[in-house]
Amino acid sequence: MQQTVQPPLKFLPPRLTPWVVSFVQTCLPFWLWFSKGIPRVEVEGGERLVRLYEQFEAGKVRLLVAFRHPTLDDPPCLMYLFSHLLPQVAQQQGIRFRRRPHVLFVYDRGLPLWLGSLAAWGLPRLGGIPILRGRLDRAGLKSSREQFVSGQYPLAVAPEGAVNGLSGFLNPLEPGVAQMGFWAVEDLRKAERPEQVLILPVGLRYYYLRDPRAALDKLLSRMEADCKLPPVKSAHTSQEFLLARILRLGEHLIQVMQRFYERFYVPALPNTDLANVGKAPAEDLELLARLQSLSDLALRVAEQHFGLQPQGDLIERRHRIEQAGWAWIYREDIPDISSLSALELGLANRVASEASFHLWHMRLVETLMVFAVRPVPEQPSLQGLAETALRLWNLLAWIKGKNPAELAPPNLGPRLARFSIGDPLSVSERWPLYQANRRQAVQTLTQDLQAEMERLLKGKPYPQEVVTG
Structure with a gap:
């Protein structure tokens, strides 16, 4: 961006x-x-x-x-x-x-x-x-x-x-x-x-x-290392074993992100009813509710910056945030950027930089909301496991400050x-x-x-x- x-x-x-x-x-x-x-x-x-x-x-x-x-x-x-x-x-x-x-x-x-x-x-x-x-x-x-x-x-x-x-x-x-x-x-x-x-x-x-389980096992190991999760060893890479690792990764990411937003952003959000989401133990909230609340909270952070009201579903809100961010970066109110003074250019760049940063929350939800709409099924197919793992990889890439669209995705076959x-x-x-x-x-x-x-x-x-x- x-x-x-x-x-x-x-x-x-x-x-x-x-x-x-x-x-x-x-x-x-x-x-x-x-x-x-x-x-x-x-x-x-x-x-x-x-x-x-x-x-x-x-x-x-x-x-x-x-x-x-x-x-x-x-x-x-x-x-x-x-x-x-x-x-x-x-x-x-x-x-x-x-x-x-x-x-x-x-x-x-x-x-x-x-x-x-x-x-x-x-x-x-x-x-x-x-x-x-x-x-x-x-x-x-x-x-x-x-x-x-x-x-x-x-x-x-x-x-x-x-x-x-x-x-x-x-x-x-x-x-x-x-x-x-x-x-x-x-x-x-x-x-x-x-x-x-x-x-x-x-x-x-x-x-x-061809069977993607060996490649999927390696991908999960890399993501577990990124999260400093203890490695899980098994002589077999059954679908049940791979599902358990994906769920463990997802649970860890939710907990870390909840703590992150609770500490750094919730205090600055007025009139929000999500202040206690991160404090709730995992067993007290269904996975779907926790994911939706986390997605909602991340979007509220961006909406507050751009002066938007949280209206519509997650997809509609994400589109409105994207357009608001682009309006601050791709400035229709500046006919000629080269005519700006050094002072004005510096301020315009500051606005663009802050807009780009707050769009990060929206991009994060772009990946996160897949799980907020449909969590991992109890008995997913091997294809479904692979696709879910790739979505987790996208999510981790955003958190690490990289754009998944600019990276070659992991090759699972x-x-x-x-x-x-x-x-x-x-x-x-x-x-x-x-x-x-x-x-x-x-x-x-x-x-x-x-x-x-x-x-x-x-x-x-x-x-x-x-x-x-």
């Missing part, structure tokens, strides 16, 4: 560049394997996607892809699905597309801040559309609305409010995807165009292709990314309901989308016969 004052964040308009798209599509299999450890991508229900894409090319439908987004690896995997697996399935059905399939992404404007200048250059040229979360981003909404209605490729949006790192657990969906669907119907009707508007739910789960194509939801058929009650129509569509994406998570377990690339 920036420690000095910066010019305002500019909208990065999409600049779809065919040669960039073609180059990235060609490199995707190698990049996914060597950079992300994903040598295989599969799709279940690819025939349904082929039919919809064929209808899209024929001008019969406008397609919004609502895809599962548990990790930062998902967008390139989704791009692989469209550019590599979709043509394979189409060829099996004797269908030829007019051009190689592609998909346009709506992405978080903060992504290039983490990934650097190459992402800021490349994402627009892949047709990506940035959106600022936590506030009304007119430029981003206008561009995404235009691309949805008139773009040459389908639009992909992640309807979850945050990345949770758990491929088997879906966050509550935000209403933005449903609202975009109704806006598209409205725009098409005004233009007297006949296309139907569809939202296509797409599930995604990851599976390790090669993975399979498996997509499942859901049943499309017709937004056009719901237009009369939207005209009668807009809020209710958006809410109902969001609930139906949530239900379909939840269904996709409960599909057949791996392995199974699917199209593989």
